[in-house]
Amino acid sequence: LFVSAFDDPGTSSGDFFEEIRKQYERRRREQTRSRFTEEVSRPSTSAGASAAEAARKADEFRRKHAEGLRKRGIAFSLPVNHTTSPSYEQYSKQWHTFLQSGESRAIPWPPIKVGDKDDLMRFVGENMIHLRQLQVDWHPDRFFARLPSSIQRTDSMRERVTALSQFFNNAVIEFREKNKKVRLE
Missing domain, CATH: 1.20.5 (Single alpha-helices involved in coiled-coils or other helix-helix interfaces)
Incomplete structure (x- = not known):
């Protein structure tokens, strides 16, 4: 009551x-x-602040993507004494500079021969995160969407980008299968 x-x-x-x-x-x-x-x-404070915000968001996206890869067992941790190939680091800096500049400079193509998977693995340091980043960056739709408008799009460029994209796709699949076998053993 x-x-x-x-x-x-x-x-x-x-x-x-x-x-x-x-x-x-x-x-x-x-x-x-x-x-x-x-x-x-x-309000947007300035172009510099928005660029810094975009860079921060891109870094956060990459970190979350790498974390997701690790959780799914696709990426692996590198040995303590292992360093990433300096050529990939140099290429990555050139690529980001090219994207941020928006100028019609020479496209920084990956320094690998399409079809040579050993060369690709040396280039990325057998690091799945680097390989996945190449796969994302060189997807034809994404590549041409990010390409500065001052750069002329040609058929030979489309063919080269498509070949790189297919090569990276196949390399990712092969890398995953190889790592599945290693984990099962």
Whole structure:
């Protein structure tokens, strides 16, 4: 009798846990809305800040992607004394400079021969993360979307990009199969 005095039949469904769930969902919706309105209403400070933000987001994406690869057992940790091939690091810097400049400079093609998987593995240091990044960067749709408009798109360029993309796709598949066999042993 005393406990029933606390019930408010107009606002409660009678199920305590259901009320808690509804309250939790309402708060989450409000937080999401407020976060969204903050992002939309926040003015862009400068081009430099937006470039820094884009670089930060790209780094965060790569980190999450690498983490996902490790969780699925696709990527592996390198030995402590192993260093990544300096040629890949140099190439990666050239590639990012090319993308960020937006100028019609020479395209930094990967320094490998299409079809030579040993050369590719030496180039990426047998690192799945580097191989996957090449696969993503050289996908024809992505490549041509990111290519500065001042660079003329030719049939020979399309053929070369497609050949690289197919080569990287096959290399990733082969690398995964090789690592599956190693993990099963």
